[in-house]
Amino acid sequence: MDCVRARKFQRANSRSRAPHIDSGGGHAKWIQSERIPRRTGARVWTYHFLFRRISHGATRLQEVLADRVAASKYSPQAFEDGLTHIIRRQVEFEDVVYWEITNAQKAQRTVQNLYELKTSEEQGVEEKIKEAINRPTSEDDTHPSPTERFRLARRVTWNNELPITGMVWDLFTNRAAITDEMSSLINKQVTAVSGG
Numbered sequence: 001m002d003c004v005r006a007r008k009f010q011r012a013n014s015r016s017r018a019p020h021i022d023s024g025g026g027h028a029k030w031i032q033s034e035r036i037p038r039r040t041g042a043r044v045w046t047y048h049f050l051f052r053r054i055s056h057g058a059t060r061l062q063e064v065l066a067d068r069v070a071a072s073k074y075s076p077q078a079f080e081d082g083l084t085h086i087i088r089r090q091v092e093f094e095d096v097v098y099w100e101i102t103n104a105q106k107a108q109r110t111v112q113n114l115y116e117l118k119t120s121e122e123q124g125v126e127e128k129i130k131e132a133i134n135r136p137t138s139e140d141d142t143h144p145s146p147t148e149r150f151r152l153a154r155r156v157t158w159n160n161e162l163p164i165t166g167m168v169w170d171l172f173t174n175r176a177a178i179t180d181e182m183s184s185l186i187n188k189q190v191t192a193v194s195g196g
Contacts, residue, residue: 052140071158075158076150079150096119
């Protein structure tokens with residue numbers, strides 16, 4: 001009987017001192033000190049930490065394998081040019097969207113078609129592009145860094161297939177309708193957030 005009381009005391013004592021465990025990124029609000037003992041919380045945190053690292057590593061491997069296929073079909077240089085173009089357009093688009101939304105809110109007007117606006121020739125945009133391309137891969141990245149992807153793609157043997165000509169926009173029958181619809185959706189979200 002004394003061992004039963006001792007075990008109850010031990011459980012009660014461990015519960016009262018159980019910490020709030022956070023994964024570092026604010027992902028886990030798991031432990032309430034009265035419900036989950038400390039060891040269980042530590043196990044959950046460890047599982048979350050390891051699972052995230054393993055799954056992100058597997059996703060990076062999947063991306064590397066897809067990059068190899070692209071480089072072997074269209075050449076390592078075409079792969080590098082394409083990924084650089086994507087990064088450039090992403091940074092430029094984020095800059096255009098930021099300034100257009102800011103100016104639209106100041107002028108109390110609707111957002112223009114974001115896909116038709118010209119990009120700025122700012123030095124800051126070029127620096128952001130270089131930073132995005134040259135950043136190192138972290139353990140929490142789901143994709144390898146662009147420089148790592150370029151390095152790995154350069155090792156691939158190219159099959160000398162002819163490159164595809166044309167632009168992706170050529171695949172859409174009505175580009176204007178699509179870009180107008182997307183800009184309209186963004187405008188609705190901006191209006192909802194700004195309370196207008």
